[in-house]
Amino acid sequence: MLLGAVADDLTGATDLALMLAREGMKTVQVVGTPPATFDPGEAEAVVVALKSRTIPAGEAVALSLEAARWLRAHGARQIIFKYCSTFDSTAEGNIGPVAEALMGELGAAVTIACPAFPANKRTVYRGHLFVGDLLLSDSPMKDHPLTPMRDANLVRVLQAQTSVPVGLVARETVAKGPDAIRAAFAAAEAEGPRMLIVDAIEDDDLRAIGEAAAGLPLITGGSGIAIGLPANFRRAGLIEGSGAPARLAAPAGRPVVLAGSCSAATRRQVAAAIDAGMPALKVDPLAIAEGTDTAGTVLAFIEAAGEGPALVYASDEPAAVARAQEKLGRERAGELVEHLFAAVATSLRDRGYTRFLVAGGETSGAVVQALGVAALAIGPEIDPGVPWTLSLGDAKPVALALKSGNFGADDFFLKAWSFLE
Incomplete structure (x- = not known):
């Protein structure tokens, strides 16, 4: 192994693994820190998917350090801490606390924070994060049910989460190329430990x-930051990869779409699928709590929908999400949906379903955990940042497309199946 990554959620890990595979690294994604005896085989990069984005900061730090230590013990020369391209976090973290702890663990005097992912319209300019043409604080992320982002100034956001001074490497320096960027890193290091947006x-x-960061023990950012990293190992003669496959040989079986995300992108994808005639069933946290929406009612609907993909979704407008959270509590509202989809997924696999498209990081994590998936091979890219994957080491392998709520074109639920054999 050459490169190790700690990702704070499952779909983000898949996104990063795709980026590394596309740039030519043999990449394996694992779900949670593996046991010491786990053999990554010929993998040149290993991405550890945690569920640490919104848990208490102390727990997130402990899980992240455990993963980083496992990666280093298995040969990783550099560590990436991967978080969402919309810098999802609360006022207290978890990005700052985890990054600071990893700096200490790795002896990193300087690290960078760059969530930019231009292919998905996430850019950083003057330290401010943009989603398309909007500042982060003006985008739909301002209403995120778990991590509402009300400030686009990442220097200010990150500084509130860490005791390490936070600085900025501006676009004027970046435009001058790797040597100028390296000089900016060296100047910051001379002043003491620093995190640099x-x-x-x-x-x-x-x-x-990425080229300038070749010598940094720790890099933090969205999946886009990985675009330039494999080339460093290629220049050193350590990799020869050719990129991710164009199609995935998936196990024979029926397909299903499970959408738990309430992001604007996922809501558009749900609407497009329904408009195209995909059978669809909406579930509601309040109805789940009342016992009206159950795994049994959902399974009956899917089985009756026929051979093509059926859609089950909890996606809803921010006002409806807020009402459910007010009555049930924020955490319980989300957990009810996650537990329902997890139960449905396990029952579907037992009934011969092998192709799962899952929208939303928390939903994806619940489904993968319920299915007992320990590792994933990376397949073809459906849309920027979202590949098909294949579970590894399972008696009943399944194909999984694990989509971050904010990612994918409006027709994502419709076109994804064309990438499978």
């Missing part, structure tokens, strides 16, 4: 940042 508005910026 780095501007990036296009892929060429990320490639330059």
Whole structure:
């Protein structure tokens, strides 16, 4: 292993694993820190998927350190801490506390924080994060049910979460290329430990940042930051990879879509699927709590829908989400949906379903945990940041497309199946 990554949620881990595979690294994704005896085989990069984005900061730090230690023990020369391209966090963390702890663990005097992912319209300029043409604080992320993002100034957001001074490497420096960026890193290091927000508005910026970061023990950011990293190992003669496959040989079986995300992107995807005639059933946290929406009613609907993919979704407008959270509590409202989808997924696999498209990081984590998936091979890219994957080491392998709520074109639920054999 050359490169190790600690990701704070499952779909983000898959997104990062895809990026590394696409750039030519043999990549394996594991779910949770593996046991010491787990053999990553010929993998050049291993991505550990945690569920640490919204748990208490102390727990997130402990899980992240455990994963980093496992990766280093298995040969990782550099560590990536991967979080969402919309910098999802609360006022207290968990990005700052985890990054600070990893700096200490790895002896890193300087690290960078760059969530930019231009292919998905996430860019950083003057330290401010944009979602498309909108500042993060003006985007739908301002109403996120778990991590509402009300400030686009990442220097300010990150500084509130850490005792390490936070600085900025501006676009003017980035545009000058790797040597100028390295000089900015060296200047910051001379002043003592630093976290540096780095501007990036296009892929060429990320490639330059990646080249400049070759010597950093720790890199933090969204999956886009990985674009430039495999080339460092290729220049050193350590990898020869050719990229991710165009199609995935999936196990024979029936398909289903389970959507728990309430993001604007997922709501558009749900609407597009329904408009195209995909059989669809909406479930509601309040109805789940009352016992009206059950695993049995959902399974009956899916079985009656026929051979093509059926859609079951909890996606709803922010006002409806807020009402459910007010009555049930924020955590319980989400957990009810996650537990329902997890129960449905396990029953579907027993009934011969092998192709699961799951929307939402928390939902994906619940489904993968329920299915007992320990590791994933990375397959073809459906849309930027979202591949098909295949479970590894299972008696009943399944194909999984684990979609971050904010990712994917409006027709994602419709076109994803064409990438499977």
